[in-house]
Amino acid sequence: xxxxxxxxxxxxxxxxxxxxxxxxxxxxxxxxxxxxxxxxxxxxxxxxxxxxxxxxxxxxxxxxxxxxxxxxxxxxxxxxxxxxxxxxxxxxxxxxxxxxxxxxxxxxxxxxxxxxxxxxxxxxxxxxxxxxxxxxxxxxxxxxxxxxxxxxxxxxxxxxxxxxxxxxxxxxxxxxxxxxxxxxxxxxxxxxxxxxxx
Numbered sequence: 001x002x003x004x005x006x007x008x009x010x011x012x013x014x015x016x017x018x019x020x021x022x023x024x025x026x027x028x029x030x031x032x033x034x035x036x037x038x039x040x041x042x043x044x045x046x047x048x049x050x051x052x053x054x055x056x057x058x059x060x061x062x063x064x065x066x067x068x069x070x071x072x073x074x075x076x077x078x079x080x081x082x083x084x085x086x087x088x089x090x091x092x093x094x095x096x097x098x099x100x101x102x103x104x105x106x107x108x109x110x111x112x113x114x115x116x117x118x119x120x121x122x123x124x125x126x127x128x129x130x131x132x133x134x135x136x137x138x139x140x141x142x143x144x145x146x147x148x149x150x151x152x153x154x155x156x157x158x159x160x161x162x163x164x165x166x167x168x169x170x171x172x173x174x175x176x177x178x179x180x181x182x183x184x185x186x187x188x189x190x191x192x193x194x195x196x197x198x
Contacts, residue, residue, distance in 0.1 A: 002023070003019075005017060008187075010155065011169055011184075012169040026048075030050060032049065040140060043058050044056070046073050046077075048077075048083075061140050064164055066164060066165055067164065097150060101183070102116045102121075104192070104195075107189060111190075112124070112190045121147070121158075122146065146165050147163065157172075165185075170185045
């Protein structure tokens with residue numbers, strides 16, 4: 001479970017996944033972990049095998065469950081092990097790159113919209129109305145849109161810089177022509193929806 005089986009690209013979940021564990025380095029030290037979510041809650045488990053240390057954080061889903069768990073885990077790493085876990089810094093806003101990725105994306109359950117306002121990028125994720133209507137019990141409300149920024153280099157990677165998913169990382173995928181065709185968020189792929197002709 002501690003050996004990398006599949007590398008993960010631009011993921012806040014980890015650098016690789018072992019057999020059901022997300023593997024990553026924090027301040028040069030190997031960690032393993034796994035998180036989870038369901039209607040109303042988020043969970044995070046992080047283990048530092050070389051230091052005989054583990055931390056678990058559980059929180060309500062909204063409005064700030066993910067940042068709460070992240071702050072608790074980071075506090076425990078810093079306080080008990082002297083390790084600092086930092087988010088990478090995004091590059092300054094680039095309008096040409098923003099126009100390239102702006103648009104609508106979807107998967108079977110959610111829609112994702114990326115908008116550029118000339119000074120920054122915003123990402124909105126909504127549960128599809130038909131999924132919400134078919135739920136046995138009322139799902140939690142959708143989150144407010146998130147600010148996010150692109151990471152340095154030509155990697156098409158990004159980080160969410162504010163809101164309920166702060167610190168989550170992901171990447172854009174491209175088709176054979178080099179056009180942006182999808183976006184990854186929390187290990188879930190959203191396909192680009194072609195713009196309506198008008």
